[in-house]
Amino acid sequence: MVHQISYNTISIEVNSQGAELIQFSKGDTKYIWNVDEAFWNKTSPILFPIVGRLKNDCYNLNGKNYNMARHGFARNYDFTLLHKTKNSISFQLNDNEETFSIYPFKFKLILTYTIESYGLKIDYSVTNKSEDTMLFSIGAHPAIKIDTDFENYSILFEKDSLLNCHELENEQFSGQTKHIKLDNNRLNLNYNLFEKDAIVLKKFDSKYLTIYKHNNPLIKISFDNFPHLGIWTKTNAPFICIEPWYGYADNQNSTGELTTKEGMIHLPPNERKDFAILFEIQ
Template identity: 50%
Template sequence: MLQTISNHILSATINSKGAELVQLSKNNQDYIWEIDEKYWNKTSPILFPIVGRLKSDEYHNNEGTFKLPRHGFARDYEFEIIEKTENKVVFQLISNATTFINYPYHFQLKLSYEIIENQITLTYETKNLSQYQMPYSIGAHPAFKIENIKDYSLEFPNDNELTFHSLENELYSKKTNTISLDQNKLPLNYNHFKVDALVLKEFHSNEFSLLKNNNLYLKFKLTNFPHLGIWTKENAPFICIEPWNGYADNFDTNGNIFNKSGITILNPNEIKENKIEITL
């Protein structure tokens, strides 16, 4: 079911399946790409309860070994709408017998979208409903509409260089690639993405911008999202800007999810909030 929120500047439409943002516009200009399956079949999936791929697509804990697909399962579930106003909508997913098969933890996951002036805020709230600790990761994967990729750059005001961690077969090797920035800017081109996403496990700019011809296109402010993925496909008319709290397995992982690099551990009844503010 599609839900639309708006004000006098912005309009956003979200699909209750996956609580996925499918449309975002300002003054009738679209910012989220329109699906073309020859490139990708999503617009902005939520990544939960893992980000990226697990080694052999599995993990273990004290209960046994469990399978999870890349980026988890939340994107495939119908979310309940628990609040709706003209400019805000809140979606909720609660663990059930089906999620428990692959992820034996009781959880409550809320995702709210709120528009104020020329900004949309995405707030992710995760609560551990279990009586024991719950390991999880969470992330966003929005695909923003672009034209000629070489017209775009990312500006990181607190970074002079960026160190990207290399993926091999969707797992992290120990290889890194450090790129010096020109006036804090990373020019975009398809050559960056020949192997996979550009992944920043660490960077210093929790506020950064996507520029078009050196003019502001989108501005991002992240709270409790310490990692960032950047991704597209050859000739695709989108760029994914992916705030993450967590990331894929290292190639030499032992598979214990509690020891997983980048994992978050929630205590019983603990709530953690992650936030993305996007200014258009």
């Protein structure tokens, strides 16, 4: 079911499946792309309880093997509508028998979308309802609309002048890195940057970045509690995904042990961890 809210001149639509943002606009200007399945069938999926691909799509925990697909399962489930006001809407996903069979933790995941005067804020809240420490990763995957030639766009980083990118091979880290030198902190976009999948930054200094169209700022994206970043598109696709993450894919030499996997959050019983993304329309 699709839920819509509008406040002042900003409107959003969120699909209860995956609590996925499928539309975000101010007036006639749209910031989230319209799905074209020739390229991709998503707009802004939630990545939980893993980010990226596990080696052999499985992991081991307490001597037992579990299978889990890339980016986890939350995006495939219907979330429950918690509340809806004139400028905010919240959705919740709880563990169930099916999730417990592949991820043996009890949890509560809440996404809240709030339209602010500057744009949109998305809050993510994860609560561990298990008796044991819960291991998870979480990430966002919004696809920002591209409506002219891709090369007319750029990404300006707050602080970074050099990107240390960890390269993927078959959606796992190969152990190879490459360095992309920025032009006055600006990454000028072209499809060749994504020949080997996403640009993945395990470390970067910026707390926000701004997408430019020509020389005009389009939207500023800020991260709270997301220490990692993916940037992704497909050749000729009319979008650029800005993906703040806490966690990332396995290495090709991964042991498969979840307790030693890089980028996992270890959340004690009955505790909560919060994350947020801000989209500021320029």
